[in-house]
Amino acid sequence: MLRIVDELAGRGPLRICAHVPPPGGPGDLTGLRVLLVADVLARVVELRGRHVLLGRTGPGVPSAAAVGIRPSDADGTPDHIADMLGGPPGVHLTNRAYEGGGGASLQVAEAHTSVSPAGLEERDPLAVRLLLLSHAHHEPTALRAEALDEARLTLARWRRAVADWAEQPSMPMPMDLLRPVRAGLEDGLGTPAVLDLLRDLETDTDVPAGAKFETFAHLDRVLGLELARETGRPHPAGAPA
Structure with missing residues (x-):
């Protein structure tokens, strides 16, 4: 397991290389998943x-x-990448054991879906991101249509909730809840635990709305789900207040 704090601390830019495999046929999302894990890793490091x-x-x-x-x-x-980035990558992400030299490596498991390309285009593409982030990056994943629809509804509900919470006075984030998931991100890109925290926090009556807003917005800097994009917008006609 890659430990970001231990292995990636240092000065200057961190260079990350994502090794995208050739498509394995219809429904193969492995290349997308490799790029996604690289994106999340970059966000976690930049947050530090x-x-x-x-x-x-x-x-x-x-x-x-x-x-x-x-x-x-x-x-x-x-x-060529080393020349363009001013040095060799410090981390390589692949879907199999990395055979090159230098730097740390992180293996990303395969991902597939039975949903057609047209079916994926009809859904919020960030629902695909949410569903992939719901599984540990080292575990093979199959995305089903029902799960993608549920992820789309979750994103819509969270975005509306974040917009509502933004109207309340800002409050400090609950660090006792945030600290463990931040540690999990830095030690092994533990995005499933982050999403579990957001699900629990959504209905936690002991946490003020302003603190919920700050926590969702902060963690979305890693998740990249555009959770605050409805902030300041009116409720759509017919939507629940």
């Missing part, structure tokens, strides 16, 4: 104040931008 540069080998993934994955800073061979 260190700049990150991203490289990518292998084919492009057209759906990556829609899923909130930022573009790479360099594409091509490992040598």
Whole structure:
């Protein structure tokens, strides 16, 4: 398990290289998942104040931008990426054991879906991101249509709740709840625990609305689910207040 605090601390930018595998057929989301884990890793490191540069080998993934994955800073061979980024990557992400030299490596398990490309396009693409983040990156994952629909509804509910909480006075985040999930992110990219915290926090009557807003907004800097995008917008007609 990659321990970010132990292995990635240092000065200067952290260079990350995502090695995207060729598509394995219809419904193969493994390449997208490799890029997503690299994106989350970059966000966690940047949350600690260190700049990150991203490289990518292998084919492009057209759906990556829609899923909130930022573009790479360099594409091509490992040598070309090292030249473009000003040094060799410190972390390599692959879907199998990394055979190159230098740097730490993080293996990302396969991901597939039985939903057709057209069916995926009909859903909020960030529902795919939410569902992938709901599983540990080292566990194989299959995304079902029902789960994607549930993820879409969860995102809609959270975005509306965050918008409502934003109208209340700001309050400090509950650090006793936040500290363990932050540690899990830094030690092993534990996004499932982060999402579990948000689910619990949503209905926790002991936490003020302003503290909920601050916590959701803070953790979304890693999750990248655009949870605050409804803030300041009126309720859609017919939507529950």
